[in-house]
Amino acid sequence: MSYWPLLGILGVVAGFALRLNPMLVVTAAALATGLLAGMDLHLVIATFGKAFNDNRIIAVVWIVLPVIGCLERFGLQQRAAAVIRGLRSATVGRLLLLYLLYRQLTAAIGLHSTAGHPQTVRPLVAPMALAAAEKQVGELDEVTTERVKAYAAATDNVGVFFGEDIFFAIGSIVLIQQTLLTYGYNLAPLQLALWAMPSAVLAFLVHGSRLLLLDRRLGRARA
Amino acid sequence: MITLPWLYVLAGLMFAGFALLSLGDRSNGKRFGNAAFWGLMALSLLAGNQIGDFGNGLLVLALAGLAGFGLLGRGQPPTTSDDEREGWSIRLGNQLFLPALIIPATALMGTLLYNYTPLGQLGLFEAKRETYVLLGLGVLLALLVIFAWLRPPALAPLQEGRRLIDAMGWAAVLPQMLAALGVLFAAAGVGDIIGGVTRSVIPDGSLFLTVVVFGLGMALFTMIMGNAFAAFPVMAAAIGVPLLIGRYGGDPAVVGAVGMLAGFCGTLLTPMAANFNLVPAALLELKDQHGVIKAQVATALPLLALNILLIYLLAFR
Numbered sequence: 030m031s032y033w034p035l036l037g038i039l040g041v042v043a044g045f046a047l048r049l050n051p052m053l054v055v056t057a058a059a060l061a062t063g064l065l066a067g068m069d070l071h072l073v074i075a076t077f078g079k080a081f082n083d084n085r086i087i088a089v090v091w092i093v094l095p096v097i098g099c100l101e102r103f104g105l106q107q108r109a110a111a112v113i114r115g116l117r118s119a120t121v122g123r124l125l126l127l128y129l130l131y132r133q134l135t136a137a138i139g140l141h142s143t144a145g146h147p148q149t150v151r152p153l154v155a156p157m158a159l160a161a162a163e164k165q166v167g168e169l170d171e172v173t174t175e176r177v178k179a180y181a182a183a184t185d186n187v188g189v190f191f192g193e194d195i196f197f198a199i200g201s202i203v204l205i206q207q208t209l210l211t212y213g214y215n216l217a218p219l220q221l222a223l224w225a226m227p228s229a230v231l232a233f234l235v236h237g238s239r240l241l242l243l244d245r246r247l248g249r250a251r252a
Numbered sequence: 253m254i255t256l257p258w259l260y261v262l263a264g265l266m267f268a269g270f271a272l273l274s275l276g277d278r279s280n281g282k283r284f285g286n287a288a289f290w291g292l293m294a295l296s297l298l299a300g301n302q303i304g305d306f307g308n309g310l311l312v313l314a315l316a317g318l319a320g321f322g323l324l325g326r327g328q329p330p331t332t333s334d335d336e337r338e339g340w341s342i343r344l345g346n347q348l349f350l351p352a353l354i355i356p357a358t359a360l361m362g363t364l365l366y367n368y369t370p371l372g373q374l375g376l377f378e379a380k381r382e383t384y385v386l387l388g389l390g391v392l393l394a395l396l397v398i399f400a401w402l403r404p405p406a407l408a409p410l411q412e413g414r415r416l417i418d419a420m421g422w423a424a425v426l427p428q429m430l431a432a433l434g435v436l437f438a439a440a441g442v443g444d445i446i447g448g449v450t451r452s453v454i455p456d457g458s459l460f461l462t463v464v465v466f467g468l469g470m471a472l473f474t475m476i477m478g479n480a481f482a483a484f485p486v487m488a489a490a491i492g493v494p495l496l497i498g499r500y501g502g503d504p505a506v507v508g509a510v511g512m513l514a515g516f517c518g519t520l521l522t523p524m525a526a527n528f529n530l531v532p533a534a535l536l537e538l539k540d541q542h543g544v545i546k547a548q549v550a551t552a553l554p555l556l557a558l559n560i561l562l563i564y565l566l567a568f569r
Contacts, residue, residue: 032445034437034440034441034442034445035442035445035446037437037440037442038437038442038476038477041476041477041482042476042524045478045524045526046524048526049320050319050320050322050422051422051423051426051478052315052316052319052320052422052425052426052429053316053317053319053320053321055316055426055429055430055433056312056313056316056320056429058433059432059433059436062433062436062437062440062442063436063439063440065440066439066440066441068439068440071306073309073436074306074309074310074313075304075305075306075308075309076305076309076435076436076439077309077312077432077433077435077436078304078305078306078307078308078309078310078311078312079305079308079309080431080432080434080435080436081296081308081309081311081312081428081429081431081432082296082300082301082305082308083435084428084431084432084435085260085296085297085300085428086256086259086384087427087428087431088263088267088293088296088297088424088425088428089256089259089260089262089263089297089384089387089388090387091263091266091413091417091424092259092262092263092266092387092388092391093355093387093391094266094412094413094416094417095266095391095395095409095410095412095413096351096352096355096391096394096395096398096409097352097412097416098331098408098409098411098412098413098414098415098416099395099398099402099404099408099409099412100348100351100352100398101331101337101412101416102331102332102337102340102404102408102412103332103337103340103341103344103348103402103404104332104336104337104338104339104340104341104342104344104348105341105348105349105352106337107334107337107338107340107341108341108344108345108346108348108349111341111342138353138356138360139355139356139359146528146531146532146535146536150532150535150536151532151535151536155536171539175538175539175540175543176543176547178536178538178543179533179536179538179540179543179544179546179547180547181536182532182533182535182536182544182547183520183544183547183548183551185532186519186520186528186529186532186544186548187520187548187551190513190516190519190520191513191516191555194509194512194513194516196356197359197363197383200427200481201480201481201484201512202509204427204431204481204484204485204512205484205508205509205511205512206508207431208434208484208485208488208508209488209493209504209508212488212493212497214493214497214504216504216505216508217367217383218383218384219363219367219383220505221505221508221509222509223505223509224505224506224508224509224510224566225509225510225513227510227562227566228510228513228555228558228559228562231555231558231559231562232551232555235551235554235555235558236551236555239550239551
């Protein structure tokens with residue numbers, strides 16, 4: 030067996046490491062992989078094009094954008110912020126725990142793009158978490174500030190990663206379905222979404238415990 | 253019967269609208285690039301089956317070229333100011349969440365009704381694709397409610413949609429590109445090679461170790477690629493389908509769904525997933541570029557172990 034086609038993967042690693050544009054990196058890796066496998070250029074381009082066309086359903090998911098955009102126009106984000114602000118949690122851990130839950134639940138019903146690092150974490154969650162931490166330990170040193178901010182971003186990631194797959198019309202569910210279909214296993218998206226639930230619960234328990242441990246660590250810092 | 257091509261037309265018309273509005277947006281110095289990019293997406297969705305495989309290939313190369321050589325800008329569609337939004341938010345209250353819930357509610361309840369009542373026998377929707385069709389119906393229903401209730405300008409959905417798609421830019425198309433890359437990897441036998449390598453480390457006949465290698469492989473390959481989307485087709489071809497589902501008779505739904513989530517654990521650990529790990533570090537002005545990843549390690553590793561256990565315990569009941 031020839032190992033040459035693996036060079037394409039190496040190209041992806043190098044391309045990302047050099048911070049090249051991912052669209053170019055992916056395209057170059059695809060062309061290189063095909064050529065190294067002995068296909069001619071015409072066939073490689075046709076294969077890439079056919080695969081892109083076969084996966085058009087991934088692009089269909091964006092039809093929700095006009096609705097989300099319109100609701101933002103009428104203050105959906107501000108309303109969401111007001112709701113979170115109304116939850117008067119006193120500690121970083123509890124605040125982020127609530128945000129984790131909120132993020133998982135909204136992602137699970139397909140609202141994963143209503144929050145995120147630019148929209149909610151920087152303007153809302155991180156400042157709220159820092160304010161809560163100040164209540165817990167007084168003035169924050171640099172290490173604590175960094176840690177609280179990093180936890181705010183991490184909580185957003187964990188929440189959305191382990192919530193979104195419960196919504197059956199998300200790209201990754203479609204990808205799983207399309208991949209398995211090529212081997213003759215025709216699954217309904219809802220079947221796949223169902224099996225994303227145990228992991229979602231475990232993610233909440235694992236990351237949630239760490240958030241509460243953060244509270245204890247901060248409490249100890251004061252003592 | 254309503255089939256997927258109907259949805260492609262709906263999405264295609266939306267992207268065509270984005271392209272036309274981009275063309276007229278003089279606030280964006282790169283408006284021709286945006287118009288071309290979204291216009292090509294519209295062409296793909298509206299006429300992908302007519303332009304042939306090679307034609308589609310050229311279309312993808314053009315998309316990559318436009319994105320890769322910095323020809324995409326960001327338009328400034330007309331929208332409301334932060335103060336106006338704050339005002340609307342107070343005036344409308346929590347009712348504002350209701351139209352947002354129409355889409356998921358239509359998709360979810362419609363899917364359940366369609367599958368568990370005689371409604372499904374009417375053959376209204378393409379088999380196994382009813383959820384996507386319902387998603388489209390939900391979008392149209394939500395827009396109807398928004399227009400009846402809030403009376404935005406007629407072009408608002410397209411302009412606001414363009415605002416969001418421009419904010420994402422080419423990243424909105426990257427998942428589809430990565431899926432296509434995965435297909436090419438498979439066609440070139442990358443899955444077989446990786447499968448050969450990984451299979452050579454699996455002691456024959458050990459189901460548990462096969463599951464462990466599958467889960468670790470998903471996470472590691474995701475770390476290399478920065479995205480579980482590219483890893484999944486490869487690991488499915490290498491281990492998931494031939495061994496876990498084929499030889500050991502595992503439930504394809506569990507292997508697929510939890511396998512993907514094992515990959516997501518890898519996403520938490522890699523700088524390659526720049527959008528999630530490096531961008532927020534910059535946004536929050538962290539001193540340590542890898543601060544977010546460090547905060548995620550102690551969540552990702554136990555969760556990876558638990559997901560591997562889930563596959564082992566749930567797929568082979």
